[in-house]
Amino acid sequence: xxxxxxxxxxxxxxxxxxxxxxxxxxxxxxxxxxxxxxxxxxxxxxxxxxxxxxxxxxxxxxxxxxxxxxxxxxxxxxxxxxxxxxxxxxxxxxxxxxxxxxxxxxxxxxxxxxxxxxxxxxxxxxxxxxxxxxxxxxxxxxxxxxxxxxxxxxxxxxxxxxxxxxxxxxxxxxxxxxxxxxxxxxxxxxxxxxxxxxxxxxxxxxxxxxxxxxxxxxxxxxxxxxxxxxxxxxxxxxxxxxxxxxxxxxxxxxxxxxxxxxxxxxxxxxxxxxxxxxxxxxxxxxxxxxxxxxxxxxxxxxxxxxxxxxxxxxxxxxxxxxxxxxxxxxxxxxxxxxxxxxxxxxxxxxxxxxxxxxxxxxxxxxxxxxxxxxxxxxxxxxxxxxxxxxxxxxxxxxxxxxxxxxxxxxxxxxxxxxxxxxxxxxxxxxxxxxxxxxxxxxxxxx
DNA sequence: TGAAATGTTGGGGCG
DNA sequence: ACGCCCCAACATTTC
Numbered sequence: 001x002x003x004x005x006x007x008x009x010x011x012x013x014x015x016x017x018x019x020x021x022x023x024x025x026x027x028x029x030x031x032x033x034x035x036x037x038x039x040x041x042x043x044x045x046x047x048x049x050x051x052x053x054x055x056x057x058x059x060x061x062x063x064x065x066x067x068x069x070x071x072x073x074x075x076x077x078x079x080x081x082x083x084x085x086x087x088x089x090x091x092x093x094x095x096x097x098x099x100x101x102x103x104x105x106x107x108x109x110x111x112x113x114x115x116x117x118x119x120x121x122x123x124x125x126x127x128x129x130x131x132x133x134x135x136x137x138x139x140x141x142x143x144x145x146x147x148x149x150x151x152x153x154x155x156x157x158x159x160x161x162x163x164x165x166x167x168x169x170x171x172x173x174x175x176x177x178x179x180x181x182x183x184x185x186x187x188x189x190x191x192x193x194x195x196x197x198x199x200x201x202x203x204x205x206x207x208x209x210x211x212x213x214x215x216x217x218x219x220x221x222x223x224x225x226x227x228x229x230x231x232x233x234x235x236x237x238x239x240x241x242x243x244x245x246x247x248x249x250x251x252x253x254x255x256x257x258x259x260x261x262x263x264x265x266x267x268x269x270x271x272x273x274x275x276x277x278x279x280x281x282x283x284x285x286x287x288x289x290x291x292x293x294x295x296x297x298x299x300x301x302x303x304x305x306x307x308x309x310x311x312x313x314x315x316x317x318x319x320x321x322x323x324x325x326x327x328x329x330x331x332x333x334x335x336x337x338x339x340x341x342x343x344x345x346x347x348x349x350x351x352x353x354x355x356x357x358x359x360x361x362x363x364x365x366x367x368x369x370x371x372x373x374x375x376x377x378x379x380x381x382x383x384x385x386x387x388x389x390x391x392x393x394x395x396x397x398x399x400x401x402x403x404x405x406x407x408x409x410x411x412x413x414x415x416x417x418x419x420x421x422x423x424x425x426x427x428x429x430x431x432x433x434x435x436x437x438x439x440x441x442x443x444x445x446x
Numbered sequence: 447t448g449a450a451a452t453g454t455t456g457g458g459g460c461g
Numbered sequence: 462a463c464g465c466c467c468c469a470a471c472a473t474t475t476c
Contacts, residue, residue, distance in 0.1 A: 207447090314447065353447090365476040366448050373448090432449085436476060 012224035061183030210382030
């Protein structure tokens with residue numbers, strides 16, 4: 001009887017296109033599938049509440065497919081213990097491209113595989129601009145995804161926690177409205193549906209939050225219920241969509257090269273930028289009570305569904321960082337806690353991009369106008385009316401700037417500004433001017 | 447993957 | 462018929 005191989009699952013909760021699992025299956029050793037939950041309470045990037053919700057159900061789904069052993073505790077000691085317990089031949093896992101990889105490889109009989117990216121960081125040199133990165137990526141040969149191993153021989157079971165023991169679900173069930181179905185099967189279904197109906201129009205439709213124009217794959221992708229390689233090959237025909245997958249790849253490569261960027265700006269001079277700490281205003285933004293309908297709709301979509309349309313992510317982020325001058329890290333932390341697709345690489349990259357301190361970033365003077373953005377990308381107000389229902393009877397003409405409506409129009413729509421819907425927390429034109437001035441003063445100093 | 451400010455052009459109203 | 466003004470539409474520059 002051969003000794004078991006431990007396949008340690010992390011953000012790769014799938015059976016198809018899983019190089020570590022595939023190699024273990026081909027080795028002829030019995031396989032012990034393992035997931036380890038290692039809460040570190042003081043760690044800023046512990047999975048947030050929405051993320052834990054997803055993980056809970058993703059683990060349940062995965063347990064239906066495998067005799068998954070669930071453990072708790074610091075990764076290294078938990079793995080060491082398991083290796084002793086089952087007299088394992090080795091631990092197989094996927095690189096996360098951080099310092100933990102090296103530690104595991106040094107301390108345990110183990111083998112790491114590339115499974116979570118199209119191309120391992122380091123294969124392509126580090127670019128800080130997307131276009132040359134994308135060109136280099138397209139020159140790489142991205143191999144075909146692996147099928148689910150034909151035969152999986154599982155090792156003898158060892159004690160395991162139940163998913164419920166991990167206490168991943170928040171005490172207050174605010175997530176009841178979540179429309180999501182975690183798990184590999186649903187990930188594949190979601191991809192199929194997108195390829196069948198959405199992908200063709202993606203280039204145009206993707207910018208309209210009121211349409212179902214995006215793939216909705218982000219949380220599945222984050223938890224590795226589907227691999228980027230599977231998506232890449234399946235969606236080859238749709239360049240606009242492939243480009244988005246490449247942005248994800250770009251952000252992963254950047255995070256691997258600059259592991260401190262989740263909290264500190266890539267362009268280090270930004271450390272001295274005079275952001276404003278205004279907790280009251282931050283809270284209004286978080287709750288979707290800024291008085292700017294497109295911003296509030298986005299923030300409420302985030303709260304109620306654990307997700308926000310990408311176009312709107314840019315709008316609300318620009319608003320926080322430029323109109324309110326609140327540190328991008330505060331926005332990143334809120335997204336981290338509330339997004340089911342919260343992903344350190346994507347989240348970090350996105351926020352630094354908006355703030356202007358990151359790679360290939362929007363320049364400081366690029367400031368979104370929340371009214372114009374609303375008019376352009378939610379012209380009929382479908383999106384705003386869905387998530388800010390107190391404005392639903394307001395005519396399109398005033399929907400993006402209710403304070404411009406006459407008292408009669410407001411009354412007819414059943415709106416009392418400052419009572420049923422907030423007055424704008426800032427004057428955008430003035431906020432824009434102040435932001436530009438702040439940037440100028442700061443630039444002159446440094 | 448912006449938007450405002452400024453510049454240019456050309457058609458039409460009008461004295 | 463002509464010049465002048467206005468301003469929409471578009472282009473370019475600037476933040």
